[in-house]
Amino acid sequence: MIAGIEEGKLPPVFVAKNGRARKYIDETLDLSGLEIQDMRAEDIPGLVDEEVPRYLGLTTTELVANYLMGARQSQTEVLRIINWKDDSCLYGKPAICAIGKQEIPKTLLQAVMKRDVVVAVNDSSDILSSALGAGYLNKQNIAFKTLRGETEAMLKLGYADMVVEIVGTGGTVERYGLQIYAPLYFIDVALIGNKNYLSQLRGS
Numbered sequence: 001m002i003a004g005i006e007e008g009k010l011p012p013v014f015v016a017k018n019g020r021a022r023k024y025i026d027e028t029l030d031l032s033g034l035e036i037q038d039m040r041a042e043d044i045p046g047l048v049d050e051e052v053p054r055y056l057g058l059t060t061t062e063l064v065a066n067y068l069m070g071a072r073q074s075q076t077e078v079l080r081i082i083n084w085k086d087d088s089c090l091y092g093k094p095a096i097c098a099i100g101k102q103e104i105p106k107t108l109l110q111a112v113m114k115r116d117v118v119v120a121v122n123d124s125s126d127i128l129s130s131a132l133g134a135g136y137l138n139k140q141n142i143a144f145k146t147l148r149g150e151t152e153a154m155l156k157l158g159y160a161d162m163v164v165e166i167v168g169t170g171g172t173v174e175r176y177g178l179q180i181y182a183p184l185y186f187i188d189v190a191l192i193g194n195k196n197y198l199s200q201l202r203g204s
Helices: 019-028 041-051 061-070 105-111 123-137 151-156 171-175 195-203
Strands: 013-016 036-039 056-060 076-082 095-100 117-122 142-147 162-167 179-186 189-194
Touching: 013 019, 013 041, 019 056, 019 189, 036 041, 041 056, 041 061, 041 076, 041 123, 041 189, 056 061, 061 076, 061 123, 061 189, 076 195, 095 123, 095 151, 117 123, 117 151, 123 142, 123 162, 123 179, 142 151, 151 162, 162 179, 189 195
Parallel strands: 013 036, 013 056, 117 142, 117 162
Antiparallel strands: 056 189, 076 189, 095 162, 095 179
16 A cells, blocks of 8 residues: 555554545545544645644545645655546546636636736635636736635625636536636545655654
8 A cells, every 4th residue: 555564554544524535535445454534634634744644644636735835844745646537527527627607718807907806716725726726817916815615606796706616516617607617627536644754664
């Protein structure tokens, strides 16, 4: 499972308890024989890196990337990427997408030339989503709003010009009558560990 560490010496594992991620982990990975602790997916990178380094973590790649973008001198090691394959998802796996109303992005940008473009992002992956949104729009005057819950609702209500949010089946986008401009980041499952702690195990 992990190079340099015997199966019987594997550390306990924080496993994402969030719905879609946990369902996929349970369906695709055999965790029997491991000590498991359920944890919020977004908390796992920080726990493994700083607070409980003796644990491994199973969470999603966008949350690991988001954490690493904001962390200083992180000891996080990505041990394995587990390909997320789900035919019920619009893109075969969850994806962070640029989403807007039923206008093309060029029209959107022309409509707000005299003010900042307001982009809503979800707080669980705010750093990554903001970077993806800025890169997609290729525009300087962007105001990001970090929100919890369905950012698509804020767009529909007129509180944002665009959202950068995770799309699974696409049902929420369809429900609000919105349009996916482009997928920006495809999500998989990541097994992570703390470099310092793992080096101790490998050396023992």
